[in-house]
Amino acid sequence: MGLVHLARDGDKAAFAKLVEQYQNRIVAVAYGVAGNRQDAEDIAQDTFIKAYKGINSLQEDGVFYRWLVRIAVNTAISHKQSGRSGELIPLESIAEPVDQGETPEAYLERRGEEERIQEMLAPLPSDSRAVLVLREIEGLGYEEIAKVLEIPIGTVRSRIHYARDRLRRAISLKNEVK
Amino acid sequence: MQCPDCVKLLYAYMDDELGREERLLVASHLKTCEACQKEWHEIQQALAAYRGEFAAISASPGFTGRVMASLPEESQSALAFLPVTAIGLLLAGSAVIYAVFSPLIYPILRLLYRLLMSLAPLPAMILPAFPLLLYGGMAVLAVAFLILTWTTRKVVLS
CATH class of the missing domain: 1.10.10 (Arc Repressor Mutant, subunit A)
Structure with missing residues (x-):
């Protein structure tokens, strides 16, 4: 019997395995939309809680991941729209613990990378970010993205083009400044 | 090109x-x-x-534990059996009410019947003459109750 089936029957251990299995991908998707690590973790956590509450409504085990991604994207978009985004908090004021085994230099480097991606993503609206992360990071095709986000394929195409254009311009500008 | x-x-x-x-x-x-x-x-x-x-983005250590600690306590399986529980409770409750309160209920029903006779004499006269219609109506009400229970369960779980 599959993990999704067991989780639907109320098996918490099976649900924990699903969280373990998909957590990195969901955090990445949330990060792609939210643009910062702390919000991404909060969104991913909310996503799994919503999934647990609603897993009985899932008719087919095979669509679990697609369903989970849809929850993550919608949660991330409403998180940003509600103004709860951590982007409003100055980075210096967030005391973030250094991961286990991470040197201070590695931590600073990681923070630098995160700030860079935040800058790159800043001009993009949430719905374009969602489409971009599903295409470039999750590797989903246009049709699959349209199904996940429940939008027409033409909208997927135009959002991907828009997001890539903005990203390309942002990186070209950055390179010119260097 | x-x-x-x-x-x-x-x-x-x-x-x-x-x-x-x-x-x-x-x-x-x-x-x-x-x-x-x-x-x-x-x-x-x-x-x-x-x-x-x-490449560097992943869930922080202890993420699964935090999610599992935040899950609501209520049992999913208890909610899944809500319609069955409701039917059981309904039957058991009806049996108890009939056994204990029938001497009280009968006069109330008579009163309601008289009220129905005065408000809508035609259906009140017709219904007792057609037991099938009477019981059919009760069955429809019971099905409506079951649908309502099922819908409530869906809403609670969504």
């Missing part, structure tokens, strides 16, 4: 979304046009940088 046409198709070319003919046209134009090659490399570079930024 002209450069503006080629540039327009670069993303679709990259995603393998073009038909055979268009794909070949873009490929052969890219081989010979330096300006479009530059565009192509810029796109690849931007997307590589974007993907690279995600």
